Amino acid sequence: MSAPFDLAHTDDLMGFLAASPSPYHAVANASQRLEKAGFRQVEETAAWDGTAGGRYVQRAGALIAWFVPADATPATPFRIVGAHTDSPNLRIKPVPDTGRAGWKQLAVEIYGGTLLNTWLDRDLGLSGRLTLRDGRAVLVNVDRPLLRVPQLAVHLDRSVNEGLKLDRQRHMTPLWGIGRPREGELIEFLAAEAGLPAAEVTGWDLMAHSVEPPAYLGKDRELLAGPRLDNLVSVHAGTTALAAAAAGGPGLGYLPVLAAFDHEENGSTSDTGAQGPLLGTVLERSVYARGGSLEDRARALAGSFCLSSDTGHAVHPNYEERHDPDHRPMAGAGPILKTNVNQRYATDGTGRAVFAAACERAGVPWQSFVSNNAIPCGTTIGPITAARHGIATVDVGVAILSMHSARELCAAVDPYHLANAMTAFLAGA
Structure with missing residues (x-):
């Protein structure tokens, strides 16, 4: 490996990606890591105490830990x-x-801004959760080739290479067998995989995932290819950074927090999304559990800061004209600081200074990102967090290619840089 960095972090990230095919699995795996670091789960319906130590709340595909x-x-x-x-x-x-x-096929709905063609002719598994009559949710993960969305042969569409147009309803239905479909067959199969009586399964939240594992690419293995880099790179880095910051004990000057939300890809409007009350409720209860007042809550939030981490676009060598000519994030050059004056990102000059200081303390390079003016800019949980809670926020992330593909690509070193910058940020100064 030519890049001088700790391979152990990226190796660990690859394991996290492979073990987290759904948001529910990502939360479960992050929680297990925090448990090993001494954190303990608290129930939202229980009374909380304000003693020192690490805690976390787990709700479906969301995790708040502090x-x-x-x-x-x-x-x-x-x-x-x-x-x-x-x-x-x-x-x-x-x-x-x-x-x-x-x-035999399975009916699917498209979630988020998917690059549809990347799901064609790819071996897919199924994962998510099954909900039982008593309300318990059980994770399920069939991580082997099970489904396939077959593409039409070129002989039947001679113009396909001049422009592929996929109908979301007609063309994206995966197949998984031969014969006549039978009602209840999928849930019977998944219940058996999970060791559950099929009659007890009354609800489900299930999704397809590519079963091809993450891998290093390139002559010197400088690249990382894998599923769900957007945005499990940030969840993994945030979990790592929180555990490291907690190990520092007293003297931090801040309460370090990880807020991993669900449903960002479709607007964050849910009880587990950034638009919901979960983060604000947890922060407020933490203040009150330590004997605080409404005044203490206001003071705590006024002095707080959020680093919103999501992937961004590295310059694509085959489409350089799609990027701003003077802001050209490169793979391997460290995390990116994302700016948009129309508040699609929450970064301002103060946020820039806070992030630059964290990178300097960590010895991490960083770079600026802004979209080409002629191309609409994406957004993140950053502006939502800033507006909903009145907390100063900066948007950062890892630069990748093939964003929203079934399989994305980044420099193998950049997740390591991001985690180190996050650790310095959570530790304060």
Whole structure:
């Protein structure tokens, strides 16, 4: 490997990606890592105490975790790393079993801004959760070739290479067998995979995922290819950084927080999304559990800062004209600082200074990103967090190619740089 960095971090990220095919699995895996670092789960319906230590709340595909140093006061501000657990994909409809022309198929709905063609002719598994009659949710992961969305042969569409147009309803239905579809077959199969009685399964949240594992690419293995880099790179880095910051104990000056939300890819409007009340409720309850007042809450939030981390666009060598000519994020050059004056990103000059200082303390390079004026800019949880909670926020991330593909690409070193910058940020100064 030519890049001088700790391979262990990227190796660990690859394991996290492979083990987290759904937001529910990502939350479960991040929670397990925090448990090993001494954090403990608290129930939202229980009374909370304000003693020192690490805690987390887990709700479906969202996770909020925080560490209370021994010297924290009720008005101690928060330092928050925000990210999201979901990725664009194909999700199973309520009546899944369908088919035609002698093929068994599964009905899917397109989730988020998916690059549809990347799901064609790819071996897919199924993952998510099954909900039982008693309300319990059980994770399920069939991580082997199970589904396939077959592309039409070139002989039947001679113009395909001049422009592929996919109908979301007609062309994206995966097949998984031969014969006539039978109602209930999919849920019976998944219940058996999970060791559950099929009759007890009354709800499900299921999605397809590529079963091809993450891998290093290139002569010197300088590149990382894998599914769900957007945005599990940030969830993994944030989990790593929170555990490292918590190990520092007292003297932080802040309460370090990880906020990993679901549903960013379709607007964040849910009880587990950044538009919902989850983060604000957790922060408020943390203040009150430490004996704080409404005044303490206001002081804590006023002094808080959020680092919203999501992937951004590296310059594409085959489409250089799509990027701003003077802002050209390169793979391997460190995390990107994302700016948009129309508030699609929350970064301002103050946020830039805070992030630059964290990178300097960590010895991490960083670079600026802004969109080409002629191309609409994406957005993140950053502006939502800033507006909803009144917390100063900066948008950062790892530069990648093939964003929203079933398989994305970044420099193998950049997740390591991001995690180190996050650790310095959470530790404060």
